[in-house]
Amino acid sequence: RGIATEVNLVWLRQQRYRYLVVSRERKRRFDPERAVSIQNASGETLQLEKVLCEDGKEVRLYCHSERRAKKEEAINERFVKRFEAALDKIAAGLSNPRTTKRIDRLWERIGRLKEKSRGVGQYYDIELIPDTNGEKAVALRYTRKVAHNGPISHPGVYCLRSSETDWDEETLWRSYITLTDLEAVFRSLKSELGMRPVFHHKEERADGHLFITVLACQFAQILRRRLADQGIHASWRSLRQQLSGQVRVTAVFQQPGGQSLHVRKATRPEGQHLKICRALGIDTQPGGAHKYIH
Known part of the structure; x- marks a missing residue:
């Protein structure tokens, strides 16, 4: 996802590279009536909606996970309650003689609340009612807007972008999961398996260090594959924690x-x-x- 900027994707297409990345776009969409259902390794049902771009050169895959939706709903609800409680505190403070009532200062405070709200603040219409002089606020009102194409309206949805327009929904998603597994392998190489840091100063010793690390990675993958055949799907880090x-x-x-x-x-x-x-x-x-x- 870190390299999936629009500029980088344009460059990839110009160089005729194939790609499959997580979209960085903020808008979300998902139509369950057009989606197909598959099951992942843990038995969870996922819904996938494939949308071909107008120019026919790129495809988007909108993925909906029920487990992820429940997690995001809980997170969103926590930030909604926190944001509304902060607004209620500001409103209650307007009747206190010792609190700040200047409108410009209150907007600064509200702006800081929005920055910390993890995007929840954009779904609120906030109004400060001024006094006769227009400098101080006498009341604060807020209403929650209807959310469209966002994490609140579409919890549990993420989007993949790919140049492989001929692949079906399941092939796109399975390929993406393979990529995430490879990324996990590289993280494991750099951490638990000890590829970094390399303290050797001689080239042959550094080569030996890297060879042993890659060999250990191969053994780890063989063990994971054998366990997967028996219905045990776990990362190497998780296996180490369980066996410890x-x-x-x-x-x-x-x-x-x-x-x-x-x-x-x-x-x-x-x-x-x-x-x-x-x-x-x-x-x-x-x-x-x-x-x-x-």
């Missing part, structure tokens, strides 16, 4: 002769951890049990 609950512990027992018996073994896996181990066909008690007397 099992650790190796050492219990020490004091024997009658004064010596200590040390028993080292892995803790017992539970829940999702056990499910992952069984899906991969690996030992649920890695490392076995080791005993030694000291």
Whole structure:
């Protein structure tokens, strides 16, 4: 999405590059009667509406997710309540002798509220009622406008833009999900798998560092693919968090002769951890049990 500016897209078309990007346009639209339904990896139903541009050189795919809609509705409702509470506070303060009533100062305050409202403020008509001199406000009134083509009127909708006008709705969306998965892989390479930072000063050591990181990434993707075949769809970061609950512990027992018996073994896996181990066909008690007397 960061490179999907209009200027960049024009350049891509001029250079005859193919592209599939998330649209940066603020307006949203979605017609469920023209949409087709598909299911993602987690079983959620998505609705996709494909719209061909007038020049026939680009296509837009409007995607609606019910889960995303509920999340956005909750966020929007929180910002709506916060914005209206702030306006009510300003209105109540106009009857207080110690609060600011100058109209220019109040508009500045309202402007700051709109900046912090995550776009909610644009859906309100706000009016300050002046006194006889026209310098101070005696009342504040606001009404909520009907929202069109925005996050409030179309929660859970996002738009993809592509030069692949011949692809159907599902192919466009599946390709986009593949791109997001690749981006997640690169993030994992740079963070958990340790590609960056590179502290080596010699070229051959830096090459070895990068080779080991890429090799680790390949192993991680193989594990994810095997888990996906068993119905477990999770990022590498999520898998690491789930598997981190099992650790190796050492219990020490004091024997009658004064010596200590040390028993080292892995803790017992539970829940999702056990499910992952069984899906991969690996030992649920890695490392076995080791005993030694000291």
